[in-house]
Amino acid sequence: MKVKLKRRRYPGKLIVFEGTDGAGKTTMIAMAKDYLVSIYGAENVIVTKQPTDMSRKTKLFQKMMYCKNNRDVDYRAMQLLTLSDRMQHGFEEIETALRAGKTVVCDRYIYTSVANMSARGYKNEKWFFQAAKHILKPDLVFLAYVPPELAISRIKARPAEATRHLDERLLKRVAEEFKKLAHSNGFIVLDTAQAPNTAYEWVEKVLNDKIIKEKRV
Numbered sequence: 001m002k003v004k005l006k007r008r009r010y011p012g013k014l015i016v017f018e019g020t021d022g023a024g025k026t027t028m029i030a031m032a033k034d035y036l037v038s039i040y041g042a043e044n045v046i047v048t049k050q051p052t053d054m055s056r057k058t059k060l061f062q063k064m065m066y067c068k069n070n071r072d073v074d075y076r077a078m079q080l081l082t083l084s085d086r087m088q089h090g091f092e093e094i095e096t097a098l099r100a101g102k103t104v105v106c107d108r109y110i111y112t113s114v115a116n117m118s119a120r121g122y123k124n125e126k127w128f129f130q131a132a133k134h135i136l137k138p139d140l141v142f143l144a145y146v147p148p149e150l151a152i153s154r155i156k157a158r159p160a161e162a163t164r165h166l167d168e169r170l171l172k173r174v175a176e177e178f179k180k181l182a183h184s185n186g187f188i189v190l191d192t193a194q195a196p197n198t199a200y201e202w203v204e205k206v207l208n209d210k211i212i213k214e215k216r217v
């Protein structure tokens, strides 16, 4: 499904990294940040995350993260919460930085909402896609992709995730939905099952071709 977002040209560029938990977003973002900073300077590169703590710290978000049964949460309520957060964060932080010519790297974006919503069986949410038209279309989206089994083993290896119930079937469906979104929305798919340096080579090549070259001319 093609997600229609707001198109606007700014002097700066918005780069998004998506993927399931444990796919390798954080690792790829850290490497991309170092590279972008080496080119534009630290003051011109912003790394941010969506949604922000405004929604992450709510009881609803925490319940979604830690509940044993994903049906305990009405995911539409989650969508309303995170859409509002994404809109304000886009308006206040992302678009302000882009207007000032900065490069913004965002860890997760609205595609996380779409993949999770579809994976949970919500298939006919016109209201959501109507509201999404007010969200800025990124210049570039990377999907960090690993087979779900590998993502699951990475998550289980993290001490910080020990108390979290991991719904493996849901994660597999989310991974599938991300792949479909990548296909219909032109994401660059990264094979993050490879060693980080190998996976990152492709990131740097795409940044050079699609962001840096274009911004230099």
Ligand SMILES: Nc1ncnc2c1ncn2[C@@H]1O[C@H](COP(=O)(O)OP(=O)(O)OP(=O)(O)O)[C@@H](O)[C@H]1O
Residues within 6 Å of the ligand: 019, 020, 021, 022, 023, 024, 025, 026, 027, 028, 144, 154, 191, 192, 193, 194, 195, 196, 197, 199, 200
């Ligand atoms: N090619 C790779 N790219 C990224 N991470 C990798 C790669 N190979 C192994 N890893 C390891 O996988 C683990 C998960 O990576 P990371 O924390 O970046 O995932 P994430 O997508 O940000 O997950 P989450 O959203 O759950 O925080 C890390 O321990 C990382 O070192």
Ligand SMILES: Cc1cn([C@H]2C[C@H](O)[C@@H](COP(=O)(O)O)O2)c(=O)[nH]c1=O
Residues within 6 Å of the ligand: 021, 050, 051, 065, 082, 108, 112, 113, 116
């Ligand atoms: C932001 C956001 C997250 N989720 C889901 C996706 C993941 O399974 C977890 C944790 O996300 P994190 O960014 O790795 O902490 O929450 C979601 O369903 N909807 C969202 O908007």
